[in-house]
Amino acid sequence: MLENELKELGILAENFGSSTGSTWFASGEWLASYSPVDGKLIAKVKMSTVDDYENVMKHTQTAFKEWRMLPAPKRGEIVRQFGQKLREKKAVLGKLVSYEMGKSYQEGLGEVQEMIDICDFAVGLSRQLYGLTIHSERPMHRMYEQYHPLGVVGVITAFNFPVAVWAWNICLGMVCGDTFVWKPSEKTPLCAVACQHLLSEVLTENKLPEGISGLVIGDKVIGELLAKDERIPLISATGSTRMGIEVNKVVAGRLGKTLLELGGNNAIIVTPDADLRLTLTAAVFGAVGTAGQRCTSTRRLIIHEKVYDQVKEAMVNAYKQLKIGDPLDVANHVGPLIDKQAVEMYSSALDKITQEGGKILVEGGVLAGEGYESGCYVKPVIAEVENHYAIVQHETFAPIVYLIKYTGDIDEALALQNGVRQGLSSAIMTNNLREAELFLSHQGSDCGIANVNIGTSGAEIGGAFGGEKDTGGGRESGSDAWKIYMRRQTNTINYSTEVPLAQGISFNF
Numbered sequence: 122m123l124e125n126e127l128k129e130l131g132i133l134a135e136n137f138g139s140s141t142g143s144t145w146f147a148s149g150e151w152l153a154s155y156s157p158v159d160g161k162l163i164a165k166v167k168m169s170t171v172d173d174y175e176n177v178m179k180h181t182q183t184a185f186k187e188w189r190m191l192p193a194p195k196r197g198e199i200v201r202q203f204g205q206k207l208r209e210k211k212a213v214l215g216k217l218v219s220y221e222m223g224k225s226y227q228e229g230l231g232e233v234q235e236m237i238d239i240c241d242f243a244v245g246l247s248r249q250l251y252g253l254t255i256h257s258e259r260p261m262h263r264m265y266e267q268y269h270p271l272g273v274v275g276v277i278t279a280f281n282f283p284v285a286v287w288a289w290n291i292c293l294g295m296v297c298g299d300t301f302v303w304k305p306s307e308k309t310p311l312c313a314v315a316c317q318h319l320l321s322e323v324l325t326e327n328k329l330p331e332g333i334s335g336l337v338i339g340d341k342v343i344g345e346l347l348a349k350d351e352r353i354p355l356i357s358a359t360g361s362t363r364m365g366i367e368v369n370k371v372v373a374g375r376l377g378k379t380l381l382e383l384g385g386n387n388a389i390i391v392t393p394d395a396d397l398r399l400t401l402t403a404a405v406f407g408a409v410g411t412a413g414q415r416c417t418s419t420r421r422l423i424i425h426e427k428v429y430d431q432v433k434e435a436m437v438n439a440y441k442q443l444k445i446g447d448p449l450d451v452a453n454h455v456g457p458l459i460d461k462q463a464v465e466m467y468s469s470a471l472d473k474i475t476q477e478g479g480k481i482l483v484e485g486g487v488l489a490g491e492g493y494e495s496g497c498y499v500k501p502v503i504a505e506v507e508n509h510y511a512i513v514q515h516e517t518f519a520p521i522v523y524l525i526k527y528t529g530d531i532d533e534a535l536a537l538q539n540g541v542r543q544g545l546s547s548a549i550m551t552n553n554l555r556e557a558e559l560f561l562s563h564q565g566s567d568c569g570i571a572n573v574n575i576g577t578s579g580a581e582i583g584g585a586f587g588g589e590k591d592t593g594g595g596r597e598s599g600s601d602a603w604k605i606y607m608r609r610q611t612n613t614i615n616y617s618t619e620v621p622l623a624q625g626i627s628f629n630f
Contacts, residue, residue, distance in 0.1 A: 154310055183332060277359065385543050397431060
């Protein structure tokens with residue numbers, strides 16, 4: 122399956138090894154990529170060794186010296202061409218994302234569209250890398266700040282968004298003048314190879330060094346090399362909180378910078394004034410989209426007692442209509458989990474719910490039989506729980522949504538929502554202006570993303586994406602997130618004939 126698409130993306134089916142160019146060196150062991158859709162082998166790729174990593178680093182360092190000299194708008198033109206290449210390959214790349222990761226084909230296409238959108242954003246940004254002019258306290262002096270490229274940036278991405286998160290980083294960083302080394306998830310290596318190939322085509326067509334973007338495929342050993350490498354001033358890492366803590370320790374130990382996008386435990390507060398039709402749509406998509414494997418997936422519904430039974434009944438009925446199966450079939454709503462390890466975590470979570478006293482409203486289970494041969498398809502679950510349960514406090518990357526009742530005012534609901542270690546995305550469903558404004562105030566949601574009358578899942582390119590607490594505090598994509606990829610410099614110019622000294626000090630020279 123996908124043999125023609127793989128060839129169109131520059132990937133040969135079955136086994137393939139290292140690129141002979143400067144973007145990807147791989148001479149290690151074979152890594153097999155199996156599709157969670159049908160359990161079949163898609164292809165095998167060579168992993169990068171320590172020596173391969175060093176080769177990639179040398180090329181990205183060399184490329185940085187040339188790339189940073191290109192004016193920012195010209196760097197933006199390269200990103201524009203990359204966006205055009207993605208438009209041409211959207212269907213085939215989206216299909217590969219769907220087949221290798223397991224998300225629906227519509228979501229695969231949507232992820233590639235995110236790449237295209239961030240290219241467009243970055244092109245405009247390439248003419249807007251603004252610094253401030255600041256009035257000096259000294260006469261006949263001018264003070265301003267400007268931003269310079271950082272250097273080589275390391276990017277570590279997760280399986281659930283195998284292409285978009287890389288694009289968020291590389292498109293902004295490229296217009297800022299940086300070069301990149303990318304370590305993708307070992308669970309989705311083919312998506313990474315395809316993206317690397319498409320960008321390399323653009324760079325080659327423009328007679329630019331391919332080393333502007335380097336690829337290293339490997340396990341945690343490669344991740345540790347990136348984190349420890351003092352030649353890399355910034356590590357952008359997306360994944361679990363556990364992984365992020367370890368990366369942060371190592372990078373902070375060498376006084377490097379991190380951009381961390383980690384776990385989420387996202388809630389929708391449903392108030393008595395909620396539009397229940399909007400609530401149902403947002404909650405179901407947030408809970409089962411990408412089979413619950415988004416960092417912004419809806420994990421908790423915090424529902425006022427006045428509408429609790431209505432929302433519960435509507436959710437249960439909606440789940441009866443969900444179709445689970447091949448994500449390439451647009452008639453299906455829910456595809457597979459990424460692998461059998463994810464299935465084991467899902468099953469373990471169900472056991473813990475009942476052990477802690479929770480009630481399963483919509484039963485789960487692993488699906489078997491025709492169409493489910495991979496063993497990665499599971500039933501979406503709804504459970505009634507208490508917010509303090511250990512399993513509720515933990516992020517389970519699976520289609521499990523928890524219903525939690527509150528009886529008081531909005532302050533009680535906010536305390537429940539904020540009463541977890543994660544702080545990525547949040548939402549409130551209400552037509553009450555006071556509740557909405559309180560939710561968005563400094564007394565309200567403690568998350569990096571706070572929405573009113575839309576769900577927790579998904580985000581627009583134009584806004585900065587990221588969260589607080591155990592989510593890591595990083596921001597990617599829109600707004601002024603570009604500043605993390607650059608170093609700030611304050612400049613003062615003296616155009617007088619004197620040198621005023623601080624604190625009134627003077628010398629009689």
